Amino acid sequence: MLHISLHKIFILAGMLIIGLASLSAQATIVASVKPIGFIAATIADGVTSVSVLLPDGASVHSYALRPSDIKNLKNAELVVWVGPDMEAFMSKAISNVSILHNNIQIDQIPGVQALLLRGVEHAELGSLYRHIGEKKIENSVSTDRQGRHYHGEYNMHLWMSPDIAKKIAIAIHAKLLQQMPISQDKLDANLRYFQSTLFVANDKIHKQLAPFKDKGYLVFHDAYTYFEKHYGLSPTGYFTINPEIQPGAKRLHHIRMKLIEQKGICIFAEPQLRPTVMQAISRGTDVRSGILDPLGASITLSKDSYVQFLVQLSDQYTSCFKGD
Incomplete structure (x- = not known):
């Protein structure tokens, strides 16, 4: 009986480990639009997954959240968006308490100031x-x-600025570091990679x-x-x-x-x-x-x-x- 009980314990422990690994694999960053997802994908590479709310071909100016979108937002480890003046469809959902404490609103990041329209x-x-x-x-x-x-x-198309993109990357890095301190080495390496590749690309584009x-x-x-x-x-x-x-x-x-x-x-x-x-x-x-x-x-x-x-x-x- 003791042998069987221990065997069952090992099976249960294995199932628990698999379950935890599965939950970890499902943990995700939800970005409102694809270019913000691009930035998040670099910082989160090898750490957690990234998904984008706005489908290809849809307009950020008129999109309405689907029930599946609401579910994804509530289950996200982190939500990244520009702000209510860009993604009005996010405003109500983001007021949910669980999302409110796990989101980055880009227009509120220190140092990010929207330029006036021409x-x-x-x-x-x-x-x-x-x-x-x-x-x-x-x-x-x-x-x-x-x-x-x-x-x-x-003008709230903030992802068009390489300088603002750097600030977004730093904010995502800091938030993930709070949530997943065990992944610090990987997160630090990802941020350095983003900054170095952006520096090279920026020089090439200027020329x-x-x-x-x-x-x-x-x-x-x-x-x-x-x-x-x-x-x-x-x-x-x-x-x-x-x-x-x-x-x-x-x-x-x-x-x-x-x-x-x-x-x-x-x-x-x-x-x-x-x-x-x-x-x-x-x-x-x-x-x-x-x-x-x-x-x-x-x-x-x-x-x-x-x-x-x-x-x-x-x-x-x-x-x-x-x-x-």
């Missing part, structure tokens, strides 16, 4: 849009149920984009300010503040005139923009068309995915500027 371009295109018989510019800015603007006073600093161009929506300022690019303007609203015919005409007057060489769409919009602007001109992806939809989460994201953006700009 003043001149915003005013110029706004004045064009207000008097052309379509919806006023105020109505093209998304609002949540409390009337708060997603794209109001500040790659340097010849195009004075080239005029238009982007679909004002998501790239941090990237452009960091690398010294000079956009002529943008089509819309709210990417949910496709520009109408009269807007496109005024954008076309603006581009021609300022001798822009490229217009950049995003994956969701209809090709006919690009054709309407560039028809009969020498203006080239390109695609920018502000969410890195084609990139898989990995240890190097944030660097790949920045390099991809740089290559997308360069390809259009050079006419490749």
Whole structure:
């Protein structure tokens, strides 16, 4: 009997170890959007898993959480998001006590200050849009149920800034270190890897984009300010503040005139923009068309995915500027 009891104890102990290992494997970081997941994936490499709430092809400005999303948020070891002015769909869920104490709100990280939206371009295109018989510019800015603007006073696409990305990485490292001190060596090595690979990529991108600093161009929506300022690019303007609203015919005409007057060489769409919009602007001109992806939809989460994201953006700009 004693022999059988000990045998059962060993079996139960083995099952407990397997169960704990399974729970550890399921522990995850949940990032609101993919580029934030890219940063988290480097710091968490070999320590815990990372998942992303926003599906590929969905819009951060209009997404609604599914029951499975709520469950993932509640079960997460750590939730990383920009803040309510970007992911309004997160606000209610994040107020859950268990999530509230295990989240990083990027716009609250010390030293992270959102840049104001471009003043001149915003005013110029706004004045064009207000008097052309379509919806006023105020109505093209998304609002949540409390009337708060997603794209109001500040540009919240914070993941576009390599400098802010470093601060995000440090914040994730610090939080995971509190939760998983046994993994300190791995977490420290991952942070050093992120910083060193970002340094190398940053230098390469600066050199790659340097010849195009004075080239005029238009982007679909004002998501790239941090990237452009960091690398010294000079956009002529943008089509819309709210990417949910496709520009109408009269807007496109005024954008076309603006581009021609300022001798822009490229217009950049995003994956969701209809090709006919690009054709309407560039028809009969020498203006080239390109695609920018502000969410890195084609990139898989990995240890190097944030660097790949920045390099991809740089290559997308360069390809259009050079006419490749």
